[in-house]
Amino acid sequence: xxxxxxxxxxxxxxxxxxxxxxxxxxxxxxxxxxxxxxxxxxxxxxxxxxxxxxxxxxxxxxxxxxxxxxxxxxxxxxxxxxxxxxxxxxxxxxxxxxxxxxxxxxxxxxxxxxxxxxxxxxxxxxxxxxxxxxxxxxxxxxxxxxxxxxxxxxxxxxxxxxxxxxxxxxxxxxxxxxxxxxxxxxxxxxxxxxxxxxxxxxxxxxxxxxxxxxxxxxxxxxxxxxxxxxxxxxxxxxxxxxxxxxxxxxxxxxxxxxxxxxxxxxxxxxxxxxxxxxxxxxxxxx
Ligand code: PAF
Numbered sequence: 001x002x003x004x005x006x007x008x009x010x011x012x013x014x015x016x017x018x019x020x021x022x023x024x025x026x027x028x029x030x031x032x033x034x035x036x037x038x039x040x041x042x043x044x045x046x047x048x049x050x051x052x053x054x055x056x057x058x059x060x061x062x063x064x065x066x067x068x069x070x071x072x073x074x075x076x077x078x079x080x081x082x083x084x085x086x087x088x089x090x091x092x093x094x095x096x097x098x099x100x101x102x103x104x105x106x107x108x109x110x111x112x113x114x115x116x117x118x119x120x121x122x123x124x125x126x127x128x129x130x131x132x133x134x135x136x137x138x139x140x141x142x143x144x145x146x147x148x149x150x151x152x153x154x155x156x157x158x159x160x161x162x163x164x165x166x167x168x169x170x171x172x173x174x175x176x177x178x179x180x181x182x183x184x185x186x187x188x189x190x191x192x193x194x195x196x197x198x199x200x201x202x203x204x205x206x207x208x209x210x211x212x213x214x215x216x217x218x219x220x221x222x223x224x225x226x227x228x229x230x231x232x233x234x235x236x237x238x239x240x241x242x243x244x245x246x247x248x249x250x251x252x253x254x255x256x257x258x259x260x261x262x263x264x265x266x267x268x269x270x271x272x273x274x275x276x277x278x279x280x281x282x283x284x285x286x
Contacts, residue, residue, distance in 0.1 A: 002078050002089045006097075006144050009051065009090050013145055021048035025147035025174075027138055030054040030091075031071035032080050035182040035190035039151040042179055044085045051145050052081050054091040059098070059109070060133030071195055090145070097140065112139045112170075114162045118254055122158045122247060122267050123278065134159055135166050142172055150174050155181045155189055157265055157280045161254055181279070183209065189279045201273035204240040208268050211236050211246070212281040215266055219283045224260045233268075242271035251282055 003009050016023055024047030026039045032054075043050045054077050061067035074091055081089045094103050102109045112135040118124070119131045142150070152160045164176055182190045187209035188202060197205060211233045218232055226248045233246055248257050251265035260266075262284025269278045 001087065002074075002091060004091055004093065004096065006092065009088060009144055012088060013049075013051070016049045017146075022148045023047060023145065024050045024149045024151065025141060025145045026050065026052045026086075026151045027141050028052060028054055028077075029056045029070065029192065030077045031073050031192035031195065032077045033190050033192065033194075035153055035155060037080065037084060038182050039153060039179045040081065040084045040086060042177060043149065043151050046177070047147075047149055049087045050085070051088045051090055051147065052077075052086050053141050053145070054078075054089055055097065055137070055141075057097075057133060057137040058094050058103070059136060060130050062127050062130060065127075066193075066196075071192055097137070109136070112136045112166060114166060118158075118162050118165060121249075121254060121256070122245060123269060124158065126244060126269075131159070131162050135162065138163055139166065139170070139172070142174055147174055149177055151177045151179055153179050153181065154280070154282075155191065156278070157251070157267065158254065161252070187213070189277075191277065193275055193277065196275045197273060201240075201275065205272045205275075205277055207236040207241055207272075208270055208277055208279040211268060212266055212279055216281055216283055219260050219264075226258050226260055229260060229266075237270075240272060244269040244271065244276070 013023055024043035026043050028036050040052060054074060056070050058067055078089045098109060111132050113132050114135050124131055152163060154160060160178055167174060167176060186206055188205055214232055215229050218229055223229055230246055237243060247267045248260055248264050249255060250257060251263050257264055260283055264283045265280055267280045
């Protein structure tokens, strides 16, 4: 069922709660791919009822980013959700979420601001304000849907860690279920922005997963010095790659590390053919 208003979602969820049913929420910006479908599948397995939100959230885009051209494929998304057993696709307009006036002067909106320590690094460094927009909309979605469980992909690991922190700090009564990265057979992590890549870009984009897998192999062989592990990346990079960062951080609190261990997550962001791609790997994972 496709719903566009907060009021209708609330009414429906209220009915489910009266019957004692558990509710799962999968927040998305649409352009659904197999990565999203893996979250949706998990939600359908775990919860009695599932809501998928499809909302290209304007306040998490920075000036000059791809808000206008971000792929919008609501019809196809709704069909995929229906086939997967989703009960509600919630696709509000920006005005429904933020009000007409607040869309024009969104400085006046009440924001949820995650701690500087979590956002002044990785994607937050170049995307100033991005995680304020993410936390604000996710908090709103939690308040609207009041889910028992919510599902986030490890592909956006910094986002996942920040949302875990928000839920803990604000005592939000929802359990977050982290879901592993889904990759193409080639190793490329699935992302809605892969749509912007040409066939040739896609080949160059494999550098990200190759760098991460190689670092993990070196770590498994006993190299723990982060500088030495970083050095191993350069063999995979050439003029087709614009590396933004390659960072090693504790996967629970994003503390930077100089000596890798099993709790270290390696994060990479790199532009290929003008498209900004991110990926990550947990060194301790089997
Ligand atoms: O990961 C995304 O698609 C978005 O950041 C999210 C969590 C749906 C918030 O808009």
